[in-house]
Amino acid sequence: MEIKKMKGILLLLGLAVAGLSSSFAQGTQNGLRAPAYPLITIDPNMSAWSPVDNLYEGAVTHWSDNRPLPLIGVIKVGKTYYRFLGTEETELLSLVSNGEDKPWAAKYTTKQPGGDWTAPNYDDKNWLAGEGAFGTFENEPLSKTNWTTDRIWVRREIVLNEQVANRDVFLEYAHDDDAEFYVNGVKVVSTGQATGKNRKIKLNERALKSLKKGKNVLAAYCHNGGGNGFLDMGLQIERADKKYFMTEAKQLSADVQPMRTNYLFQCGDAQLKVSFTAPLFLDDLMLLARPINYLSYEVTSPKTQDVELYFEAAPNWALNLPSQESVSEHFESNGLVYVKTGSVAQKLLGRKGDHVRNDWGYFYMAGEKSATQALVGSPSAIRASFTGGKAQDNASGRQLALIQKGRVSGKLSGKIAIGYDDIYAIQYFGQNLRPYWNKTGQENIEGQFERAFEEYGAIMKRVDEFDTGFMQKYARFGREYAELCALAYRQSIAAHKLVEAPNGDLLLLSKENDSNGSIGTVDVTYPSAPLFLYYNPELAKGLLNFIFYYSESGKWQKPFAAHDVGTYPIANGQTYGGDMPVEESGNMLILTYAIARAEGDAAYAQQHWNVLTTWADYLVEKGLDPENQLCTDDFAGHFAHNANLSIKAILGIASYGYLAKMLGRDQVADRYLAIAKEMGQQWEKMANDGDHYRLTFDKPGTWSQKYNLVWDKLLGMNVFDDQIRKKEVAYYLTKQNKYGLPLDSRETYTKSDWVLWTAVLADDLPSFQSFVKPIHAFMDETVHRVPMSDWIFTDKPDRRGFKARSVVGGYFMKMLEEKYGSQ
Template sequence: MKNIFLTLSMLFTSMSSTLAQESQNSLRAPAYPLITIDPNMSAWSPADKLYESAVSHWSDNRPLPLVGVLKVGNTRYRFMGTEDIELMSLVANGEDKAWEAKYTTTQPQGNWTAKDYPDNAWLVGKGAFGTAENESLSKTNWTTEKIWVRREVMLSEAVTGKNVFLEYAHDDDAEFYINGIKVLTTGQATGKNRRVKLEPAVLESLKKGKNVLAAYCHNRGANGFLDMGLQVERSGKRYFDQEAKQVYADVQPMQTNYLFDCGGVKLKVSFTAPLFLDDLQLLSRPINYISYEVTTAKPEAIAIYFEAGPHWGLNLPSQEATSTPYTRDGLVFAKTGSAAQNILGRKGDHVRNDWGYFYLVGEQSNSKTAVGSASALRAAFVNEKPVKDGKQEGTQLSLTQTANVNGTWKGKIALGYDDVFAIQYFDQNLRPYWNRDTKQTIESQFNAAFAEYETIMAKVKAFDQNFMRDYQVHGKAYAELCALAYRQAIAAHKLVESPNGELLLLSKENDSNGSIGTVDITYPSAPLFLNYNPELVKALMNFIFYYSESGKWQKPFAAHDVGTYPIANGQTYGGDMPVEESGNMLILTYAIACAEDNASYAQQHWNVLTTWADYLVEKGLDPENQLCTDDFAGHFAHNTNLSVKAILGIASYGYLAKMLGKDQVADRYLSIARDMAKQWEQMANDGDHYRLTFDKPGTWSQKYNLIWDKLLGMDIFDPQIRAKEVKYYLSQQNKYGLPLDSRETYTKSDWILWSAVLADSEQDFQAFVSPVHAFMNETVHRVPMSDWIFTDKPERRGFKARAVVGGYFMKMLAEKYTRR
């Protein structure tokens, strides 16, 4: 026996060494992608070890219970998720239902957090509090800079000895108190659906009868939001206390791979999303795989158990769910969804679909599914007894596979989601792309997924290997960041077909305001899609063109968005970004033309492109007080980087005209762009760098928009401008990257990767990339990659799970255009 364990130990060591030699991803990800289907159906692991934390929804941070256990003989090793006891609402927050509170927007006197504080003069409102036009959960419109809130709650009994959590949301800085005791201070940050366990002193203060939750929030710009409630842990027995030992975690573009030691038995688990951007049917198939490989040194009775909560088909765990197991065409299914099935009835940020159905599926030959309470399912697995007819009380799902193993055993399951209808597009409900002809069923998709499994996995392996090899030409750090960004950028979109047959790839602005089809999300994410399939970049723009060309949007510049996900009936964002969005659309239209070596797409939309170009000619050189894509920084005028975008947007129009044989138009607009660029250089020059705004010497900013001049060979700006900027940027870097501008220490990681490509030397490029990699490797915030981060500390300023990390692919896009 001792020799067997020694042999296995040597095997694990050898495998780990081999992985390092093959340049697998050594990045300690902020969070690890597991299931990546679409904006509202993606689950990540926020921990170094897969079993250290509950699997979580990627944008609202709440658990999507998914547990994995390997049984070796009679010993059970939990390798995935936590056996969390269910949390119940003790005091509902505003997402569950509106709550009444007293509030003021002027600094209160005295100890305003105390239980007996006289708040009779305060205003009365409903929570949650927030900027109503951009926060769909806001019940009271809060538009001032600061707010103080007192919420009186009545408890039917004391909670001493129980695990109680404050569930809260804030945008931006907030402080929370219970009966005058401070629970936490968030610092300068934002967050939704966060939770903190209450300390004993706070628990002691929570008595039967009246209690007071109090909070202060400081909105530093753009949206404001404040919400709070209490949750309590339900008591229950635990069955899976013993954890496997994780040997490694490895994130590849389409797979996340783990290796575990289960008492000397090796378990390799892979989470696969076959997101091939040139195969739209497969790209839109709402199914991911969990595959595994068990290796033993002697004969063992092995069983593997997967359990999922009904939360996968709900917005809130308190909603009523229906779950059922069934068998069809050689597959076994465990299915769950909301009882209400309010199709497309919920929109906004930090929400999930609570319509349609989630599935846990295996092959009938070696899989058993069941539905019941968590305790009943776990007891049945432990005792090797069936859950009778799947009729036990409860809506948890389980799937079990068993084998007698002497050597290697391979298996797989699939998880999927059928949302029935995916998007409402100008008042017409659209089905997901995979079922656009209404002739498909989710069962047929699962059958195809299992039938094509071997072929798909071979393609995935080849893609991942080639990806890591090719991207490492620009440094291992760059390859590792892009590998982590790949699924994140894609899963933040939904693919559908419009009523007139156009392809639509609609983004959700995760962890921001939930907008759908945001142009300034399209712009930074475009490098990924331009790299792999320009048709998808058209799909990111078609709805904006339609919005203007249909007359539904009548302003002389491009819209910001087409609604709030998943309702795309027209812009819902509170402020326009005239220069920003018009420049984005023009530049990307020209980028498509360059990728395809023709301007036919531009020809289809020439009239509206002309309107936008003329707007930029009039308004673009010295922009008025307005928002740009970095809207969190607020309105400001004379933005030099925005001016660069306007000038290159005009130039893009000129080059498109040239490609279409409109030579006189081309000459006119290219001449205007070059004249503007000369004026820009004089107006923005600040010695060894260029200013943040034309009117403020001593300031600076990243001029990431300049990249298109270099990338597309426009020859509009003097190349020395780029060289000067890059040299200055290198002198301004902090430990975790280059600040966005001279005002703050925070930055946007996607823009750093664009600014890095302005550099002509590989050494300088990697000098910009390395700090971003260090941030992702060391950040204390365990969430899908954030793009809004601090450069002087390993903390995110805000945002997570957003598509904009597709901008990391700018370097590879530059190579692609160079090879044209």
């Protein structure tokens, strides 16, 4: 209780201090302690977040692979250098490479071994030989040995050429699902029920002392509980470098708005306000697609004095691995000063998959020439240049820095812009597509930066108005709801890439971050869609166009919708290992009707009528009592007779009927609506379990969230009796845990997006908030400092898996209900 009181006092103090600034007091401050704070949010492969409470306490990291994207901010006030952004990361060098870098030889078994199988002298001669990483080939492209059983034990013999006991050594590991890792028989980590990629942990003293020059053994066990399997491991070692920026600013507040993250610092007798802005206006496609964010600042001081600001980035921003060879430079053009970096290889669209980044194209920082100096060189050299110190003898690295100087007399403002030119963004059925901002091939990144600076004032005014209006409007449904949606806004949008198809279609292609890296996954589109339906139905069409094309072109010939169109950024056809026939067909039909309702016109459905008919007929045949197949909650595995999936099929058929009605096809409408309503009545009898409805038709005593019912309410379909929804809500309120409503009766985990949909099933605001507040509490208290996870435990502040996914766009379902209700 006392901790909570103190937290509240500190929050109020932070708000009061932040309120001293007009730019920070324009709207309602977000009191949520974000699991991670969005800083740069451009696209799936160019998104950087801060996983710490104070911006200077840890490195800025890539949002899905957790690797550092070194970005440092320092302000000189008087004679003191205050670091307010990032850390002087000591570079980690590869001591023993993992499988992402190159394959590694190992011995493995899929049967429980006897004896101490982790010990260096264990006899593994009867084990199989293979190469790491180990994983399912279908959905883990970094796998070198196909692992398809539920359990695996792996031993990797390594040779060290030096003594490392006096150095900091880290285990770098990846696992899906539960895993244990050992160094020379010493347990280093036991992950518990979780998944993770590109994790690092410092070796404990015993493990470190066990490492010796010559032969050593890394060992691991992994249990794949369902879906994908993956196991990888290696070692990294810290290189000692001199540090120049040891004094930290004092952070006074952090505030996540929909388009900005604002920080306030005390730096000696000066205050520094810093804003990271991504002007992601969903009704302005060229600005939405412009691959540039702002880092702006404002310094206030009680006395007139000189200040200097220093912004440093590493080539990592344009690389997949920091060990890749890069080239950096600085130059001037049309009144702007740039620093630029990129890989030497420049293999356009040459890398795909999850937990990887672009290593083609170029990363930029830019500032106005009148106020900016550019530096490129080793970390030691450019830091020494800024501080007037002596450079350490370290020629490695081609760091980038911008320095801005000014004299503050009351207030001093400035800015830099950060951007990325990926040259080509997506391969779409064999054709390389440029990003939307350069869809004609006639633009260049310098022109985009010039516009970004020319339009800065007007853009920031629009951002102020949007953020202020957003927080006020959303807060009508509760402070917690507004704060969650503010954090979800950039996360959902940045998980997509906007391009134009050769036929002129708008394509808004998602990357399934921290799952399997699929591109354009339909059951990721489905939960993400409310955000785009609410703000711009044209973008909602962009989420569907490629799936329609896939079927209508004949490239996909099955009588149901595809799961995806490839592995990001290669969209040449489905690569996921299993189909989800009822799931994806229902998703496509429901979302097509949702678009028609948002626009008040079914012309879009008319364009795709033949394939919609095929999918609707499939659902008529297979949808009422689904056979043993995956649904969007595929992490729970296959199971038959899924009552919630049946709801989706029935509402998909109803959606087709209502679309036919909007198009004047009355006979077709009457037929399919009658089928849907008859199926709805059968569903009620099959699923009824007294005071609630079952998880599966054949298992009494079970239950699940029937989140798919939300469309029946929002779109006024009247397929299911309202009493079903009301009975379910009443039952759910008895099943909640501290951090939310479990997904179903089998596990304590849940999906936060589905909980927010379930909340909308409630007719009264207090019940809605009863579902929202535990999710807010989880995000505020979770120990996992990553962009919001949608797969979380409800009885402890741990995520089960997933992060940085677009599905948090589903949080906007409450706003979508209001939009449809006002029509």
